[in-house]
Amino acid sequence: MEVEISRRKFLQGTVAMSVVGSAALSTNLLSSSHGSSAKPGAVSFHNTKTGSDKGHDVATLCEMCVNKCAALARVENGVVTKLNPNPMFPKSKNMLCARGNAGIQALYDPDRLKFPMIRIGEKGEGKFKRVTWDEAYSAILNGTDKFPGLSTILEEEEDNRSSMLFCAGEGMAEHTFKQFYQAFGSANWLNHASICLQTVASGYGVTLGSYPQADLENAEYIIMAGANRAEAIVTPDTMDLFKRTKGRGAKMICIDPRFTNTSAKADKWLAIKPGTDLAFVLALTYVTFTEELQNNEYIETHFNSYEEYKNSVLENKYTPEWAEPITGIKAEDIYTIARDFAAAAPKAVYYPGRRSTFAKNDFQLRRAMAIYQALHGAIDTKGGLIFGSKIPLKAHEGLQPLYEKAKARAVVKSTNKEGEAGYDDCAVVSGGGSWIGWRNRFLDGKMPYKVRGMFCYKHNPMMNMPNTQKTAEMLRKMDLVVTIDTMPSDTVMYADVVLPECTYLERTDPIKTFGGVEPSIAVRNKVIDPMFESKPVMDIMKGLTTKISKPLFEISKKFDEEIQDLIDEDGEEEAYAEFDLTLPFLHTQEELNHHAVADYPGAAEKLHHDGVFYPKQDDYYKQLSANEHQYYPENKKSYSVRGGKPVTPSGKVECVIGSFASKGIDPMPVWRDEYEFSVPAGKFKLLTGRHAQFTQTGSANNAMLIDLMPENFIWINKRVAAEKGIKFADMIEVSSSIGSTRLKAYPTEKIAPDQVFFIHGFGEESEALTWAYKNGGNDNAIIEDTMEPVYGAAAMHETNVSIKKV
Amino acid sequence: MARYGMALDYKNCINCKACETACKEENGILMGADKHRIWVGTGEIEGQYPLLDLTSNVFHPSQCQHCDNAPCEEVCPTQATYTDENGVVRVNIDQCILCSYCMNACPYDARYVDDRTMTVDKCNFCAETRLARGETTTACQNTCPTKVRIFGDLDDPNSEISEVLRTREHYSLKAHLGTKPKLFYLT
Numbered sequence: 003m004e005v006e007i008s009r010r011k012f013l014q015g016t017v018a019m020s021v022v023g024s025a026a027l028s029t030n031l032l033s034s035s036h037g038s039s040a041k042p043g044a045v046s047f048h049n050t051k052t053g054s055d056k057g058h059d060v061a062t063l064c065e066m067c068v069n070k071c072a073a074l075a076r077v078e079n080g081v082v083t084k085l086n087p088n089p090m091f092p093k094s095k096n097m098l099c100a101r102g103n104a105g106i107q108a109l110y111d112p113d114r115l116k117f118p119m120i121r122i123g124e125k126g127e128g129k130f131k132r133v134t135w136d137e138a139y140s141a142i143l144n145g146t147d148k149f150p151g152l153s154t155i156l157e158e159e160e161d162n163r164s165s166m167l168f169c170a171g172e173g174m175a176e177h178t179f180k181q182f183y184q185a186f187g188s189a190n191w192l193n194h195a196s197i198c199l200q201t202v203a204s205g206y207g208v209t210l211g212s213y214p215q216a217d218l219e220n221a222e223y224i225i226m227a228g229a230n231r232a233e234a235i236v237t238p239d240t241m242d243l244f245k246r247t248k249g250r251g252a253k254m255i256c257i258d259p260r261f262t263n264t265s266a267k268a269d270k271w272l273a274i275k276p277g278t279d280l281a282f283v284l285a286l287t288y289v290t291f292t293e294e295l296q297n298n299e300y301i302e303t304h305f306n307s308y309e310e311y312k313n314s315v316l317e318n319k320y321t322p323e324w325a326e327p328i329t330g331i332k333a334e335d336i337y338t339i340a341r342d343f344a345a346a347a348p349k350a351v352y353y354p355g356r357r358s359t360f361a362k363n364d365f366q367l368r369r370a371m372a373i374y375q376a377l378h379g380a381i382d383t384k385g386g387l388i389f390g391s392k393i394p395l396k397a398h399e400g401l402q403p404l405y406e407k408a409k410a411r412a413v414v415k416s417t418n419k420e421g422e423a424g425y426d427d428c429a430v431v432s433g434g435g436s437w438i439g440w441r442n443r444f445l446d447g448k449m450p451y452k453v454r455g456m457f458c459y460k461h462n463p464m465m466n467m468p469n470t471q472k473t474a475e476m477l478r479k480m481d482l483v484v485t486i487d488t489m490p491s492d493t494v495m496y497a498d499v500v501l502p503e504c505t506y507l508e509r510t511d512p513i514k515t516f517g518g519v520e521p522s523i524a525v526r527n528k529v530i531d532p533m534f535e536s537k538p539v540m541d542i543m544k545g546l547t548t549k550i551s552k553p554l555f556e557i558s559k560k561f562d563e564e565i566q567d568l569i570d571e572d573g574e575e576e577a578y579a580e581f582d583l584t585l586p587f588l589h590t591q592e593e594l595n596h597h598a599v600a601d602y603p604g605a606a607e608k609l610h611h612d613g614v615f616y617p618k619q620d621d622y623y624k625q626l627s628a629n630e631h632q633y634y635p636e637n638k639k640s641y642s643v644r645g646g647k648p649v650t651p652s653g654k655v656e657c658v659i660g661s662f663a664s665k666g667i668d669p670m671p672v673w674r675d676e677y678e679f680s681v682p683a684g685k686f687k688l689l690t691g692r693h694a695q696f697t698q699t700g701s702a703n704n705a706m707l708i709d710l711m712p713e714n715f716i717w718i719n720k721r722v723a724a725e726k727g728i729k730f731a732d733m734i735e736v737s738s739s740i741g742s743t744r745l746k747a748y749p750t751e752k753i754a755p756d757q758v759f760f761i762h763g764f765g766e767e768s769e770a771l772t773w774a775y776k777n778g779g780n781d782n783a784i785i786e787d788t789m790e791p792v793y794g795a796a797a798m799h800e801t802n803v804s805i806k807k808v
Numbered sequence: 809m810a811r812y813g814m815a816l817d818y819k820n821c822i823n824c825k826a827c828e829t830a831c832k833e834e835n836g837i838l839m840g841a842d843k844h845r846i847w848v849g850t851g852e853i854e855g856q857y858p859l860l861d862l863t864s865n866v867f868h869p870s871q872c873q874h875c876d877n878a879p880c881e882e883v884c885p886t887q888a889t890y891t892d893e894n895g896v897v898r899v900n901i902d903q904c905i906l907c908s909y910c911m912n913a914c915p916y917d918a919r920y921v922d923d924r925t926m927t928v929d930k931c932n933f934c935a936e937t938r939l940a941r942g943e944t945t946t947a948c949q950n951t952c953p954t955k956v957r958i959f960g961d962l963d964d965p966n967s968e969i970s971e972v973l974r975t976r977e978h979y980s981l982k983a984h985l986g987t988k989p990k991l992f993y994l995t
Contacts, residue, residue, distance in 0.1 A: 051836025054940040084833055087951055097953040103829040232822035235953065240822070244954045248819050261853060263822055266865040273858035330858075627968050628945055629955040694824035706832065709839045710825050719857060751857045 050106060052076060052083045061088055061613025063514075063526040065506035066101035066108065067697040068172050069237045070514065072613050073098055073105070075507060075529040082106055082507060082529055090614040090623060092520035092633035094237045100695045104706035108488070108505055109533075113703055113772050115490055115502035116534035121148055125478050128495040128769060135535070139549035142484055142499050149498040150481050153553055155454045161561035163187035163408035165454050166482075169437075171461035172198070174511035174526055175539045179459040179486070181586040182543045185401040189411040190453060195434030197467045200795040201359045204432065205368025209656050210381065211649030212389050215518055216351045217641065218242040218252070220385035223346030225339065227257035227279055227371075229355035232264040234692040236356055253346075255339055257282065257331070259689060260717065260759055261752035270335075273754065275679035276687055276799050277361035278329045283352075283370040284673055285325035285333075286340045287315050290377055295344035300379030304646060304655055311373065311657035311670050318672065328678060347378035349385030360799035363677045365792040370671035376655040381648065384641035389649060391640040392517035393616060395598040398589075403581045406562045412440070412449050428794030429665035436794025437467050438787045441476050455482030459539065460503070464492035465699040465766065468785035468796050469740055486542060489703060490770035501542050504532035509540075513595040513609065519640050520633045522616040525595060525609045540591050547583035555581050667792055681756045685802040686718075688738070689759040690781045698763045702774035713778035714764040715748035718805065719757075723749035728807050735808045736760075738784040738801050744808065745779030758805060810961040811895035812933050813874065813990035814946075815972050820954035821867040823848045827948035827957075834937050834947035837929075842920055845931040846871035846948055869956060872897060872918035872931040873981060873989030880910035880919065888927075895962070895990065896935050901927040915982050916989075933959070962990065 059074040064085070072091030076084040085105050089096035118138035123129025133141070145151030152166070159165040168183035169192040170176045176193070183191055195203070203213040218224065219242040231240045246252035247267045256268035257279065265271040274282060290296050291312050301308050322333035343350045352375045354368070361367070380386030411431070427439050441463075443449060463473045470492075477483055477496035485497040488505050511526040532538065537545075555578055558565050568577040579585075589597075599605035599615065608615045616622075616633075624632040648655050658670045668674075681687050695710040696702075716734050718726075728734065732747045736758070743765055753759055765780030788800040831837060831846050847870060854864035878897050881889045888903035889910055904927035911919045911928060922929040933939060934946045949957035960969035978992040 050833050052834055052937045054937065056941060084947075086830075086947075096950075097955075098826065098830070098951045099953055100825040100829040103826060103833050103951060106833060232824070235824065237953075241953050241955070244822050245817075245820050250819070261857075261860055261865070263867075266862060266867070267822065268862065271858075271860070271862060628949065628958060628960070629952075694822070695829075705839065706829060709832075709841075710829065721856070751853055751855060751860060754857055 050083055053078050057083070059086075060527055060529040061090075061525075061611065062507065062529050063174070063511070063524055063613065064098065064102045064105060065173060065526070066105050066701060067235070069094065069235065070174065070516075070524070070526075071098060071102055071237050072524060073102060074613075077529060080530060082109055088613055089625070089631050090612050090619075091524055092238070092522050092614075092616075093516050093518065093524075095241050096629065096631055097237070097241055099235050100710060101697055101701060101704075101707060104701070104704050105507065107704045107706045108701070109507045111489070111703060111705070113490060113770055114488055114505075114534070114536070115494070115500060116536065117502060118535065119500040120146060121498045125498075126474065126496045128490075130500060135537075135545055136549070138499055138501060139546050142482070142546065143550045143553060145482070150454075152455070152482070152550060153557060155482060156554060156557045159452060159454065161405060161407040161558050162451060163405050164189045164410070164412065165452055166190070167192065167440075167453055167456040168459075169193065169456060169461050169463065170459040171466075173460050174514055175509070176460070177512045178539050178543060178587075178591075179457075181400050182547065182583070183457070185403065185547070185583045185586055187403055187405040187408045189408060190440075191433075191435060192437050192440055193434040194461070194466070195432065196436045196438070196793060196795045198358055199356050200432060200434065200793045201364040201790060202355055202357065202368045204430075204793060205365050206354055206372050208650075208659060209369050209372040210376065210387075211651070214354065214381070214387040214389055215239075216353055217385050217388050217519060218246075218351065218353075219519075220349060220641075221252055221346075221351040222349040222385060223343055223351070224252055224254045225257065225343065225352045226254055226264060226268065227274070227282070227353065227355070228360065229353050229357065230258065230262045230264045230691065231353075232267060233262055233694045234357065235694055253342070259754060259757060260691075262691075263694070272331045272335060275328070275330045276689060276757065277363065277677060278679055279361075280363050280367040280370055280671065280677065281320070281325045281328040281673050282331060282336065283367065283374050284315060284318075284320040284671065285322045285329075285336045286343070287370065287374050287377070288320040289322060289337055289340035290344060290374070291316055293341070295340065296377040297347065297379035300381075300646060301377065304376070304381075304648060304653075306652055306654040306656050307658035307670075314670060314672060320673065328673075344378060347386070348380040348383040350378060350380050351375070351386060354387065359790050359795040359797050361677070362788065362790045362797050362800065363674070364790055364795070364797070366668060366671040373655060373657055373671070376648070379646065381655075382642050382644050382646045388519055388641055389643055390518040391521050391643050393515050393521050393523055395513060395515050395523065396600055398594055398597055399586075401583070401585045404564075405558060406564045407558075409451050411435075412443070412451070412453060428789060429662070429667050429792050432793050436789065437463070438469070438796050439789055439794035441467075441472060442787060444476055445472060445479070453480075455480050455484070457484045457486070458493060458497075459486045460488075462487075462491045462493045462699050464496070465763070465780065465782060467787075468782050468798065469787040470780060470783045471741055472787065486539060488536070490768055491699065492766055492768045495768050495770070501546075502534065502536040503539055503542065504536035508532040508536065509538035510591045510595065511538075512591065513598045521640065522614050522619075522633070523599060523605065523609065524614045527610060527613060538591065540587060544584065544587040547587060551581075551583035552578075554583070681802055685804055686756055686758040687799065688736070688781070688785065688801045688803045689753075689757055689799055690762045690785065691759065693761055696761060696763050699766065699774075700763075702763050702766055702777070703771045705773060708773045708777075711761075713746065714761040715746050716779065716805070717748050717750050717753045717759040719753050719755040720749045720751050722755045723747060726805075726807065728805075733808050735806045736779065736784055736803050737806070738786060738803045740786055741783045743779040743781070743783045747807075758803065809893055811963040811990070812959065813895070813962040813969055813992065814933075814949070815958040815969050815978065815992045815994055816869055817956050817958070817994045818867070818869055819994075820956045821848060821869050822954055823850055823867040824953060826951050826953055827869065830947040830951040831931075834934060838923060843922070844920070845918075845929065870916065870918075870981070871991070872914075873916050873987065873991045874931075874933070876988035876990065877986060879913040879915065879985075879987060883909040883913040885909065892935065894933075894935070894939070896933045896939075897930070898932045898935060899928055899930060901925050904928055915985055915987065
């Protein structure tokens with residue numbers, strides 16, 4: 003086969019490379035790299051050519067996305083000049099993607115937050131003054147003439163510690179921040195789960211007892227539905243999969259409303275109508291039952307309520323012919339897939355995926371997928387879904403004092419007989435909470451008590467969840483907003499106090515154990531000292547708690563009778579020891595990491611030097627070729643650790659969960675008419691997603707990545723675009739019921755005529771971001787805040803939009 | 809002394825651009841869509857939704873082919889383009905006068921102008937960086953998630969690349985021109 007695409011042709015053909023964008027980029031670059039903002043010695047990306055001497059490597063873990071791939075940072079004269087893959091980590095298997103390589107630009111981004119700052123302008127205006135760390139901590143405690151501090155808030159709220167909200171994005175140091183939240187004593191915690199993988203993790207969790215991994219290194223048949231592993235990279239899945247596609251061992255069926263890079267690698271791509279995957283799985287299940295394709299032996303041992311579910315699927319007549327008009331997938335394709343999947347089982351995977359909730363039925367979809375997988379016995383087996391094993395770490399002590407006056411989580415009313423707290427807008431109160439549910443209740447005045455401020459760590463609510471306008475309103479209404487971040491994000495613009503964290507290359511983070519077929523422990527070691535006045539969150543917590551602990555205890559003493567009694571009994575010093583917020587932060591991260599692996603001789607040293615440790619590593623680890631490494635011998639891999647037994651409390655696959663019925667949730671997956679896909683005439687269903695050079699808003703200002711994709715474009719079906727007179731790069735206004743955004747057009751046949759798509763993460767409004775500011779369109783400005791009913795997760799593909807050339 | 813070449817298992821390529829980024833970071837390449845030593849070619853999809861031709865969207869990594877008979881070297885009036893002792897086609901920027909004959913002569917469109925030095929630049933298999941340090945991989949090979957690339961000494965019969973080329977079918981780009989590329993696409 004001959005494919006020839008010349009440089010010139012390539013430039014014309016790709017959306018990612020716009021000449022206009024790159025010209026603008028070099029102008030900006032010049033001004034910023036010569037500006038006063040760059041630290042002397044910091045490299046701009048003009049001159050990162052690595053040197054010809056040896057340099058030295060530091061083993062670290064990438065934080066450009068959530069995967070935590072192992073990297074070796076090359077340091078020359080104190081400057082990080084290159085990030086290379088660390089071959090020793092079984093999870094990332096000797097690779098670093100485009101974002102991983104571009105981590106240097108995150109470190110040396112001239113727009114980084116460099117000093118602590120406090121607000122001097124109006125909320126959201128982005129006017130700050132540089133202060134010392136001590137002044138920043140004092141402002142958090144005592145406020146300024148612009149905003150109240152913690153002491154005023156807790157005094158006025160009579161020591162209700164829950165009057166402060168704590169929220170955090172995913173990351174290895176999230177743990178450190180969470181310890182602060184626990185010690186502080188608030189009950190209001192929100193993390194990324196409800197705008198991320200809440201429904202998939204929980205759907206598998208309640209059905210199989212675990213959110214399993216897929217053994218794509220050995221699976222022979224893979225249904226890749228609503229997951230885009232070529233562009234939303236997950237390690238090791240992406241690497242394992244695409245070495246074996248296209249007739250090389252793994253047959254892959256890609257189910258996706260739009261044609262992605264994953265579709266391009268599939269044996270078959272089936273364009274499904276958005277939000278109808280559940281009907282597809284139910285129809286597959288119907289074929290499995292009617293043609294007796296299931297693994298009866300596995301079902302007899304490992305299933306609960308099998309007959310009930312089977313009867314439901316058969317009685318409801320979820321036939322492929324029924325599913326065809328709903329999904330847009332031909333009945334004959336569904337028959338073929340069901341038969342081929344069963345024939346390949348147990349080396350067959352219906353890929354669980356790892357993504358945000360798209361449709362309201364996502365939780366039920368995940369349950370149906372998990373059950374479908376289990377019907378074939380392809381659980382805890384080589385080539386199927388696996389639980390794997392994990393190397394335990396030693397825990398360290400935290401601090402979780404009880405404050406008498408701290409109110410319970412801000413929930414609305416009791417919804418079940420046991421008197422458990424519940425929301426009125428979703429069925430289950432999950433650990434990470436429902437972000438948009440919480441925000442909307444706050445705005446609607448439905449809080450049971452006043453929440454007056456928030457601490458926000460490595461988290462960008464302005465850009466990361468539907469309905470940006472509402473988030474802005476929430477932030478404006480908060481009396482005290484403290485943000486800890488590396489970049490002046492849109493959320494940071496609304497802060498009262500800004501605390502600059504150093505980037506992942508400037509800090510050691512809590513050690514982490516990675517379970518799987520080839521388990522290991524890995525650590526992020528500090529590569530260079532923090533630049534400017536930035537600090538690791540551990541040091542920030544140490545400084546902040548030292549400042550606020552005692553004064554806040556004084557307030558508690560006034561209101562908290564239990565504390566008063568305690569002081570009477572034991573004396574003040576002893577009583578305070580239980581409420582001393584500094585206690586979790588007394589040790590350095592390095593000391594805590596040493597302690598965590600103290601049970602494994604030599605592990606701490608190995609982790610410091612190589613970044614990775616697992617027992618018998620020296621015997622097992624081998625380089626096989628320039629590209630391939632052995633981590634465990636085949637007979638030592640954890641393909642099967644439980645003989646197929648699910649991890650649920652009953653040890654069975656849970657087809658029917660009776661307790662859901664009382665919460666108004668279907669106890670087993672069924673199709674409902676309201677799930678059907680429909681778009682009003684003249685409108686389009688808005689789809690959002692990822693690509694391989696961008697991680698949400700976190701990388702929006704990364705010069706190297708913007709060079710690869712200067713802005714996002716809206717995909718519009720070519721025929722529709724022609725009808726509307728829309729040409730490539732025409733500016734389009736996209737509007738929904740809640741707002742509008744503007745970005746350029748990309749007419750393509752990769753998308754259906756009644757849908758449009760663009761990449762999430764662009765369109766920032768923070769003027770402090772040189773490259774990201776007003777660059778492309780912001781999806782969350784137009785995605786309506788629709789919640790799925792179980793966990794209150796944001797359902798992101800439920801919005802209809804109209805488009806207009808402007 | 810070696811004769812370096814590269815075999816590309818191009819079917820593994822997912823167009824993630826890790827290689828392009830690693831190349832730019834390793835070798836200090838300028839930003840910009842027209843400033844890259846390596847790239848992944850892809851065509852616009854053929855067909856109408858949802859009946860699209862999957863094969864029309866193939867990803868094809870490309871770069872300087874390090875020809876044994878390099879047309880760029882032949883036409884260079886100042887001998888700025890030369891083949892080094894390891895078979896790598898390189899540019900001596902002190903001798904380059906930016907006449908751009910090489911850019912026109914290259915059948916693979918592998919050369920571009922570096923605006924800093926105003927000379928022609930191209931892939932040199934990381935000769936000034938990684939190979940100069942005694943490493944045996946290029947930045948693009950090392951970083952690739954799906955391990956498209958195998959780099960090595962074609963003169964060493966025991967090298968991985970020699971073994972792969974002995975045992976697997978492969979082709980070269982524009983073989984009919986007689987340029988004898990040292991990049992091999994594995995089928």
